Amino acid sequence: MPPSVDALFLARTQFGFTIAFHIIFPAMSIGLASYLAVLEGAWLFTGKSVYLAVFRYWLTIFAVVFGVGVVSGLVMSYEFGTNWAGFAYRAGPVVGPLMGYEVLTAFFLESGFLGVMLFGMTRVGPKLHFLATVLVAIGTLLSAFWILAANSWMQTPQGFEMVDGRFVPTDWLSIIFNPSFPYRLVHMVLAAYLSVAFIVGAVGAWHLLRDPGNEPARLMASMALWMACIVAPIQILAGDAHGVNTLKHQPAKIAALEGDWESKPGQPLILFGMPNMKTETTDYAVEIPHLGALILTHTWNGSIRGLKEFAREDRPFSPLIFWAFRVMVGLGVLMALTGFASLALRARHSLYRARWLHRLMVAMGPSGLIALLCGWTVTEVGRQPYTVYGHLRTADSVSPIAAPGVATSLAAFGVVYLIVFGAAMVFVLRLMARPPSLATEGPAKDKPHRSAGITPGPAQRQPASTTTGNTSARDDRHDRHD
Numbered sequence: 001m002p003p004s005v006d007a008l009f010l011a012r013t014q015f016g017f018t019i020a021f022h023i024i025f026p027a028m029s030i031g032l033a034s035y036l037a038v039l040e041g042a043w044l045f046t047g048k049s050v051y052l053a054v055f056r057y058w059l060t061i062f063a064v065v066f067g068v069g070v071v072s073g074l075v076m077s078y079e080f081g082t083n084w085a086g087f088a089y090r091a092g093p094v095v096g097p098l099m100g101y102e103v104l105t106a107f108f109l110e111s112g113f114l115g116v117m118l119f120g121m122t123r124v125g126p127k128l129h130f131l132a133t134v135l136v137a138i139g140t141l142l143s144a145f146w147i148l149a150a151n152s153w154m155q156t157p158q159g160f161e162m163v164d165g166r167f168v169p170t171d172w173l174s175i176i177f178n179p180s181f182p183y184r185l186v187h188m189v190l191a192a193y194l195s196v197a198f199i200v201g202a203v204g205a206w207h208l209l210r211d212p213g214n215e216p217a218r219l220m221a222s223m224a225l226w227m228a229c230i231v232a233p234i235q236i237l238a239g240d241a242h243g244v245n246t247l248k249h250q251p252a253k254i255a256a257l258e259g260d261w262e263s264k265p266g267q268p269l270i271l272f273g274m275p276n277m278k279t280e281t282t283d284y285a286v287e288i289p290h291l292g293a294l295i296l297t298h299t300w301n302g303s304i305r306g307l308k309e310f311a312r313e314d315r316p317f318s319p320l321i322f323w324a325f326r327v328m329v330g331l332g333v334l335m336a337l338t339g340f341a342s343l344a345l346r347a348r349h350s351l352y353r354a355r356w357l358h359r360l361m362v363a364m365g366p367s368g369l370i371a372l373l374c375g376w377t378v379t380e381v382g383r384q385p386y387t388v389y390g391h392l393r394t395a396d397s398v399s400p401i402a403a404p405g406v407a408t409s410l411a412a413f414g415v416v417y418l419i420v421f422g423a424a425m426v427f428v429l430r431l432m433a434r435p436p437s438l439a440t441e442g443p444a445k446d447k448p449h450r451s452a453g454i455t456p457g458p459a460q461r462q463p464a465s466t467t468t469g470n471t472s473a474r475d476d477r478h479d480r481h482d
Helices: 005-046 049-082 085-119 126-155 172-176 181-210 215-249 251-258 291-297 318-347 355-363 367-383 403-433 446-451 472-479
Strands: 160-163 166-169 269-276 281-288 386-388
Touching: 005 049, 005 126, 005 181, 005 367, 005 403, 049 085, 049 215, 049 403, 085 126, 085 166, 085 172, 085 386, 126 172, 126 181, 126 367, 126 386, 181 215, 181 355, 181 367, 181 403, 215 251, 215 291, 215 318, 215 355, 251 269, 251 291, 251 318, 251 367, 269 291, 269 318, 318 355, 318 367
Parallel strands: none
Antiparallel strands: 160 166, 269 281
């Protein structure tokens, strides 16, 4: 017996709820692991204890985030069996091995060296410890590689044949390197880096508002703003390339997120409006003529297929992805502008005295994660009504269970997630509220330097109080080197 519409909606809601919680933590793990590798490498190269202090500060946070990400990922794997048996049966021959490769390569690499990364600095020496940190960072990127290969195949499937209603692999290279995979991988990894950059920057700015002379906080804010300057514009370009690729392979998604119902030359860009699925119009539209064509087709008089050219049952829900896309793009532009503003302040040697910028950075702290969730919403809701685009409908993917059963598990998930993951987030926020210090507990900062062949200079031998004061002379000295 096929599931009712209510059961399908509840199953989709449950999976959306759980993956929205989950995606935050792997994204933070990807960004933090690479950030920690950069910090430890900078410490080994320069011998400056401030890099080690910031490394220790974020290492504990990374451990918590990584653990929560693993737990939330396990929950979703069980959901495939309970709520999405149709998808597991039909797409399992393709998706199953890809998920298995992720465990065999990425997860084993991460978990194998995580213990060394967390507890091994005084046991294996700084150089081997740095190697472990780099391998954990590589493991997080490998995890993103395999997960996005599976998800991208669901968006742009190829390299298979249908046998008795099942997707049977015929070309694994085509499956992995499907048409949308490179764009999604780059876009997701950059999103993870930007998300972590703004979290790190917000924490650094928060502590600078309380102690403008806090040297580790200065380093956090400065590195985060450099990332914003460099990565945010690259992400905008990557997003444009991704959009062109999506127009080619998923034109209904593009029409829905643009709010375009008619196909016409010189397609306008609808800045704001409210797509109406019943009247097949975008109400209260504010348009810029030709700009939509210029962005999507790179021609002045180009056109895209409007939603009216697709059957009603094949259209994504336009209002949700229309606004999710605009929130994502708006936050991306704000990130780039924040980075550019910091360049002007660096040129004037006032980066650490601009309290308005510090307040803005604190407010922008969650912006990367919000943009990430909005981008995920555009990607996944825009694929509807398919789980494997063009081949397997969502209604045929869900398990044949009644609505009360799904509703009960959804309510249970809601309660457990809010308690467990709410507590985890509160704990992470409390860790972030600790002011960073050059005197952070852990291996003595001079001892690893000697074992690495680095002799600390006079600045590293000074007590923390002499390097984190709040005199105007010291502020000017740091500002000249920010």
